[in-house]
Amino acid sequence: MDQLFESAFKLHLSGKFSEAEDIYRQILSEQPLHVMAKHYLGVLMHQQGLSAEGVELIKEALISDVGKASRYNDLGNILVQIADFDNAITAFQSSLEYCHDDANVWNNLGSVLHHQTQIKEAEYAYRQALFHTPNFVPALNNLASLLSDTGQHAESSRLICLAYIQPPLTDKPLKQLAVAYFRLGLIADAAECYRAWLHMEPDNVYAKLHLAACTGENVPEKTPDAYLKEVFDGMSDFFEEKLVTTLAYSGPEMIAVLLKECAFQEKTLDVLDGGCGTGLMAPILARYSRYLIGVDISAGMLGQARARNIYTDLVEAELVCYLRNCEKRFDLVVLADTLIYFGELIELFRVIRQVLRPHGFICFTIEISSENAPQPLGYNLSVVGRYTHSLCYLSEVLSVHGLVIVAENQAILRTEFGQPIPGVAMLVGFGG
Template sequence: MKNQTVFDLALAKHVAGEIVDAAIAYREMLAADPDHVEALHYLGVVLHQQGNTAESIEMILRALQLDASSPERYNDLGNILTENGRFAEARQAFSAALELNATDANLWNNLGSVLHRLNELPEAETAYRHAVSHSPNFVPALNNLAALLAEQNKVEESSFFACRAYVQPPLTDKPLKMLGIAYYRLGLVAEAADCYRSWLDAEPDNPLARHHLVACTGQDIPTKASDRYLISLFDDIAENFDSKLVGNLGYCGPDMVCSLLNDCLMANANLSVLDGGCGTGLCAPVLKPYARLLTGVDISSRMLGKAAERALYDDLVESELTGYLTRKQQAFDLITMADTLVYFGDLSEIFVLVRQALSPLGTFCFTVEQTSSVEVPLGYQLNTSGRYSHSNRYLTDLLNANGFMLLREHETNIRHEFGKPTPGMGFLARALC
């Protein structure tokens, strides 16, 4: 039987997973032809699969000594060395492979991986970027580059590559909610809308799918987020809300409220204070020094449960905010709404109700997200994030129209979205007699 036929039979056993028989066949072949390069190489691979690493590496090195023209052989050697923690030697193997084939994304990714392990981060990043440039949809390199960038706190770019990896096929087992988020992060709003549309087809009564579909299509935009949407959203995220919003997203709403109040009010605990849309009570430590009576209102029972754990509120009320305010007449000296009005588009009704619920010369403090453009016909817009943003002119006009005098205004980045800063505004106004 010719050597090639013998080798083909050995390789067939190897591919079929019959590695013991394959090893025997490779060795029999090498007994007859000690310099058969492919038999040496694949015996090395089988030996590695059997846990015999030392002889495995020896066989592949012998094959390379006989024929150093195969990048795949260097790659196999590099992978075996990597699995055994011999990263510096693996780097040499992958580098040798790339000298033979500099356009192979897998080789660049493997080199990046060992450089990453060697803590040579700039070089690892370069290697990963080479991999992505040669194969833009190569998931391992996209994920590795995302992880490396995250380690260096390059969150915005990291999220971009992570989302590019996430939207690669197969998609069948990936939640439509997460796919929608990944697509809109990539600026692929039409694809995000398709995900939310499919989600809504599967769950016609799902308020999250409905709200985000509207946010992506811009069709039939509501004047505020629905109660069902808010309850579903915040009940779901209540448990980890603080760590995600403050820790991961850099939310600074309470800091903005603190700064605005410190400029104009004495913290002498003599005010009736409403924390409107209090959530888990992030603003409670800021508001408590001003409060004779501190009330928190929120639509989510689970968020209120977390707020109660702070033991800073005198009263916590589960209610939709406008409905609650409708029942209040000159009941509060200070009303705050931090990150609450981002779920309202049209603020005309709630400003009227705030004015009604404030005592004469009472104070209104709130934060919003700022529109990216001054020219917003309605004065607000629903963004693909599912939150509303507002223009400065719209807010100042509403304050004036409802009998408020603007005391302080502050612009800053109120949070980060996929590592990208979100412009925000904070306002402090006084109700005129």
């Protein structure tokens, strides 16, 4: 009978259901209590759409052999598939009574509890799965989904990344692996991904910049133009939604507060929106502008800005090059989320100062460097590829050019992997 069952089981696994069923039934006609034949005949009946008969067969097998955790797990999975969720929960719980450390069953239980909106119980089940098998990918992803749904975004993103770096890694893009590694603080592993990428594509600007960010070696003073064009042209269609919705970007609101505090008269200023992107700042700046120019290096982003029909003019250019060719024509230069692509700021502020009229202003946002991060230059290229600046360095830059702070607004500029990123918006003008 054991040999006969093995032949039926092999047929079953190979999808030859009719032949397998005949042999299972032949076995049961001679040995009605053959547990394995009855159980897998039940599974086969479900696979052929006869779920009610299949469930009964599995239950009968359990009566004869109640101590088999795997049979309760199979029963639970079938009950989930026919939407009998309450009994599925009971089946998974019964399985765990016989094998308490089975991560797969804990995950299955968590999944059905999650579906039934028993959130605390589902979270407990997922965490039990991970307690017994810490890097169990299905539980990592399921718990991440639950935590995201309940607003626990930081831990959710960590778990997603942890799941992503589990083997096999062969078919996973190096870029995504690197992102996952640095989110987990495994910066050396992220760097190795970028090195491997550069081995295949020696001139890849993205890999070069992010390797520099990971190692602190060969850090450029500003983000390369080719990088900005490639990245922002490629994401222009969905950039704004991601920035505002996913990353909770608050730069425009922070700047709007400063402009309102300074009580500029409406429609009186000639304004430059430097690094205008998709034009998020345009509705705010239009209130004060009689003339509004947007400048950006990305043609794709300018296409989105042009669709707003707010700007007086839009120019495709690298910002510093554009400013060097300007006369003193602006009352206000706005740099919202632009300085994150410049490390060294002295030259940028020099050319901005040259295009401002005598009583002009600069309004900008920066990301503030962590106090714990080494910053011998006053700025850092973070592992996400954006520059952060120390407030001390910013004060030095303003002092060099005779600029003083008129108003400032410190707040959370955005979130990154669920973590708040501190920033500051400043309105500065000429001293004296």
